[in-house]
Amino acid sequence: MLRVPYGDLFDALVQALLTLGFESQRARLCAQLFAQATCDGVYSHGLNRFPLFVSTIRNGLVDIHASPALVSAAGSLERWDGNAGPGNLNAHSCMARAIALGRKYGTGCVALANTNHWMRGGSYGWQAAEAGVIGICWTNTLPNLPPWGASSPRLGNNPLVFAVPRPGGHVVLDMAMSQFSYGALASYRARGELLPVEGGFDSEGHRTRIPKAIEESMRPLPIGYWKGSGLALMLDLIAGSLSGGKTTHQIEANPECETGLSQVFIAIDPSAFGEVERVADITDEVIRDLQSLPEIEAVRYPGQRVLKIRAENLANGIPVDRSVWEQVRRISRNT
Amino acid sequence: MLRVPYGDLFDALVQALLTLGFESQRARLCAQLFAQATCDGVYSHGLNRFPLFVSTIRNGLVDIHASPALVSAAGSLERWDGNAGPGNLNAHSCMARAIALGRKYGTGCVALANTNHWMRGGSYGWQAAEAGVIGICWTNTLPNLPPWGASSPRLGNNPLVFAVPRPGGHVVLDMAMSQFSYGALASYRARGELLPVEGGFDSEGHRTRIPKAIEESMRPLPIGYWKGSGLALMLDLIAGSLSGGKTTHQIEANPECETGLSQVFIAIDPSAFGEVERVADITDEVIRDLQSLPEIEAVRYPGQRVLKIRAENLANGIPVDRSVWEQVRRISRNT
Numbered sequence: 193m194l195r196v197p198y199g200d201l202f203d204a205l206v207q208a209l210l211t212l213g214f215e216s217q218r219a220r221l222c223a224q225l226f227a228q229a230t231c232d233g234v235y236s237h238g239l240n241r242f243p244l245f246v247s248t249i250r251n252g253l254v255d256i257h258a259s260p261a262l263v264s265a266a267g268s269l270e271r272w273d274g275n276a277g278p279g280n281l282n283a284h285s286c287m288a289r290a291i292a293l294g295r296k297y298g299t300g301c302v303a304l305a306n307t308n309h310w311m312r313g314g315s316y317g318w319q320a321a322e323a324g325v326i327g328i329c330w331t332n333t334l335p336n337l338p339p340w341g342a343s344s345p346r347l348g349n350n351p352l353v354f355a356v357p358r359p360g361g362h363v364v365l366d367m368a369m370s371q372f373s374y375g376a377l378a379s380y381r382a383r384g385e386l387l388p389v390e391g392g393f394d395s396e397g398h399r400t401r402i403p404k405a406i407e408e409s410m411r412p413l414p415i416g417y418w419k420g421s422g423l424a425l426m427l428d429l430i431a432g433s434l435s436g437g438k439t440t441h442q443i444e445a446n447p448e449c450e451t452g453l454s455q456v457f458i459a460i461d462p463s464a465f466g467e468v469e470r471v472a473d474i475t476d477e478v479i480r481d482l483q484s485l486p487e488i489e490a491v492r493y494p495g496q497r498v499l500k501i502r503a504e505n506l507a508n509g510i511p512v513d514r515s516v517w518e519q520v521r522r523i524s525r526n527t
Numbered sequence: 528m529l530r531v532p533y534g535d536l537f538d539a540l541v542q543a544l545l546t547l548g549f550e551s552q553r554a555r556l557c558a559q560l561f562a563q564a565t566c567d568g569v570y571s572h573g574l575n576r577f578p579l580f581v582s583t584i585r586n587g588l589v590d591i592h593a594s595p596a597l598v599s600a601a602g603s604l605e606r607w608d609g610n611a612g613p614g615n616l617n618a619h620s621c622m623a624r625a626i627a628l629g630r631k632y633g634t635g636c637v638a639l640a641n642t643n644h645w646m647r648g649g650s651y652g653w654q655a656a657e658a659g660v661i662g663i664c665w666t667n668t669l670p671n672l673p674p675w676g677a678s679s680p681r682l683g684n685n686p687l688v689f690a691v692p693r694p695g696g697h698v699v700l701d702m703a704m705s706q707f708s709y710g711a712l713a714s715y716r717a718r719g720e721l722l723p724v725e726g727g728f729d730s731e732g733h734r735t736r737i738p739k740a741i742e743e744s745m746r747p748l749p750i751g752y753w754k755g756s757g758l759a760l761m762l763d764l765i766a767g768s769l770s771g772g773k774t775t776h777q778i779e780a781n782p783e784c785e786t787g788l789s790q791v792f793i794a795i796d797p798s799a800f801g802e803v804e805r806v807a808d809i810t811d812e813v814i815r816d817l818q819s820l821p822e823i824e825a826v827r828y829p830g831q832r833v834l835k836i837r838a839e840n841l842a843n844g845i846p847v848d849r850s851v852w853e854q855v856r857r858i859s860r861n862t
Contacts (some may be wrong), residue, residue, distance in 0.1 A: 298604025416750025
C-alpha cells in the first residue's frame with residue numbers, strides 16, 4: 193500500500209485545483225477539506241471522490257468561481273443560494289455563517305439551496321466543534337433509497353451530522369440514512385465478504401447480506417427500516433422548504449449529474465450561558481462512563497476512531513489508492 | 528372493546544387531575560395532552576401511561592404545582608429548570624417558548640433540565656406544526672439501551688421528534704432510538720407474535736425476533752445498530768450539556784423513579800422569509816410524489832396514520848383498556 197505524507201497530499205490537491213482554475217485561497221481550503229477527510233480515514237469522500245469532483249467541474253455542474261449569496265435574512269435564520277459552487281466550499285462557508293449567527297443570537301441556522309455534493313459531511317461537524325459550538329447539519333441527496341414499503345429509490349440517504357465540542361476529543365456523528373453506503377457495499381463485495389447485518393433487499397424483495405444483490409436491486413435498507421425512511425423524508429422536507437431549493441425527487445439520479453442540493457446548518461453556542469467548562473465537563477463525564485464499560489475495546493463514541501486513524505495517518509502517511517493518486521498528479525502536472 | 532367518546536375521556540382525566548390537586552387550567556391542558564395522545568392511537572403514552580403518571584405524583588417525583596423557571600437567556604437560546612413539574616406540562620411550556628423565540632429571532636432553542644417524562648413526544652411536534660413552524664425536539668431517558676458493542680443498558684432510547692407544518696396534514700416523526708419500545712415488545716409477546724425484524728439480543732448475545740428474550744436480556748437493538756447507538760449518545764450529550772441537567776447515566780433506571788430528565792426544543796419559523804405558501808407547496812409536492820408510488824397502500828409519511836386513527840377514534844370513540852379506564856374513574860370519584 194502506498195502511503196503519502198499529509199503535506200504531499202495537500203500540495204498535490206492544491207496544485208490540481210489551481211490547474212483546474214481555482215483561485216488560490218479557495219484551492220487551499222478545498223484541498224484541505226479533501227486532504228483532512230482522507231487523513232481521517234473517510235477515503236470514499238476524500239481522495240477517492242476527487243476524480244468524480246473533477247468530472248463535475250469539467251461537465252459544468254460545479255462552478256469553481258461561485259460562492260453562496262444571501263437570499264433572505266431573519267435574525268438568526270438565513271437563506272443562501274449556493275450558485276452551484278463547489279459543494280465543500282459552500283458548506284464550509286455556510287457552517288461558518290451559522291457559527292457566526294450562533295455567537296450573536298445563541299442559535300443560528302443557515303439553509304442553503306442550489307449547492308453541490310458536500311463530500312464528507314463530518315467536516316462541517318468538526319468545524320463547529322473546533323469553534324466550540326454544537327453543530328447539527330444535513331444535506332439531501334439524489335434519490336438512492338426506497339421509502340419503506342416501496343421498491344424504487346425516491347428518498348435520499350441524506351447524511352446527518354451532530355457535533356459536540358470536547359477538549360479531550362470532539363464527539364462527531366456523521367451518518368447516512370442507509371445502513372450501508374454504496375461505497376461500503378462495493379468494499380464488502382471487493383473483499384468477498386457478507387455484510388455484518390442485513391443491508392438491503394435483493395431483486396426478489398428478500399432482505400439480504402449479499403452486497404452485490406443490493407447494488408443490483410438498488411434497494412438498500414434505511415437504518416431502523418421504517419424509522420430511517422421517515423427521518424430521511426423529514427430531513428429532505430426541512431432542507432428543501434427552508435432553503436427554497438430542490439427536494440430529492442427533483443434531483444437527477446445519476447451521481448455524475450447530481451446538483452441543486454439543499455442543506456441545513458445549525459449552530460448552538462453553549463458559551464452563551466457563560467458555562468463553557470461545565471458543558472465540557474458534562475460531555476466528558478458521559479464519555480468516561482461509556483469507557484468504564486467492560487467492553488472497552490468494542491464501545492466507541494462517534495469521532496473516537498477518527499482521532500486514532502488521523503494520528504496514525506499523520507505519523508505513517510495517508511494510504512492512497514495508487515491509480516487515484518496518479519490521476520491527481522497528472523491533473524497537477526496538467527498532463 | 529370499550530370505546531369512549533373523546534369528551535368523556537377528557538372530562539374523566541380533568542376530574543382525576545383536579546382530585547389529585549391540579550390547578551384548574553393545568554388540569555385541562557394535562558388532560559388534553561393525555562386524551563389527544565390516546566385519540567391519536569399512541570395508547571402506550573396516553574391513557575395507558577396515566578396510572579404510572581399518578582404513581583409518580585404520589586411518590587413525590589412529580590410536583591404538580593411546579594412550572595419551568597428561566598435560568599439563563601442568550602437571545603434565541605434559553606435554559607430553563609423544570610423544577611420536577613409534570614413532564615407534559617413542562618414540555619408544552621418549553622416548546623411554546625421555543626416557538627415564541629423562533630417567531631422573534633427566526634430560530635429558537637430551549638434547553639430544559641430537571642423535568643419528568645414528557646409522555647408522547649409527538650405532542651410537541653404537532654404543537655410546533657400547528658403553530659406553523661418547523662419543530663425539532665428530543666428528550667433523554669433512563670438507561671434502557673446498551674451502547675453498540677456493550678451488553679448493559681447505559682444509553683437511553685431518547686425519543687427524537689421532527690415536525691414540518693403542512694395544511695393538508697402535518698408531517699410529524701416521533702421515534703425512539705430503539706427499534707422497538709418495551710411497550711411494543713410486550714404487545715408482540717401478548718399477541719404471541721414474533722417481531723417483524725430482529726429487535727434485540729437474547730441473553731446469550733444472539734440477535735432475535737422473540738420479544739420475551741429481549742425483555743429478559745434488556746438488550747433491545749438501536750435503530751441501525753451502531754448508528755442509532757451513536758445518535759442516542761449525541762442527543763443525550765446535547766440535552767445534558769445545553770440544559771446543564773442530568774445525562775442518562777445519572778438517571779435512576781427504574782421507571783417508577785425516573786426523574787431529572789433533560790430535553791431540547793428547537794423551533795424554526797419559515798414565515799420569517801415571508802414565503803409561507805411556498806414552504807407548504809414544497810412539502811406538499813414531496814408528499815404527493817411519495818403517494819404517486821405504485822405501493823400507495825404500503826408507503827406512509829410520518830403522521831399520516833395518526834390522522835386516520837384520530838378521525839376514526841373521534842367518530843367511533845377511543846378504544847380504552849377497561850381496567851385503566853376504571854382506575855381513572857376511581858381516581859375521579861376519589862374512591
